[in-house]
């Protein structure tokens with residue numbers, strides 16, 4: 001049985017966390033510790049709620065009426081094996097992942113489930129409010145099938 005440590009599921013869908021009107025899942029745990037992070041309450045994985053992946057998928061199906069889901073954190077790749085299970089459970093969804101890692105660090109198997117991905121750490125000195133769906137200039141928001149070369 002696979003488990004994920006989650007922080008929360010946003011009460012209402014968001015227009016700011018990827019393309020379209022999206023349900024947002026915050027996973028718990030981040031080991032990147034970017035200076036200026038706005039989500040420091042997600043850093044300690046032991047403060048998350050442990051939930052069975054199949055149960056979480058069921059809850060997301062009930063909540064996410066349009067099947068557009070963004071998974072953020074925290075750092076989702078900290079729990080990459082269980083994350084992969086969740087992506088597989090929701091493979092018919094339009095899935096977006098927010099990670100602080102660079103694109104080359106994202107496992108190809110995870111990428112294969114995603115429609116969109118935001119990559120790169122938050123860098124306070126490069127903070128920007130005019131680039132869609134990112135917090136700092138170094139970060140990239142990519143449409144996987146268009147912008148990412150997979151071998």
Ligand code: SF4
Pocket residue numbers: 030031032033034037038039040042073074075099100121122
């Ligand atoms: S990766 Fe995200 S959650 Fe983690 S420290 Fe950086 S901004 Fe915060």
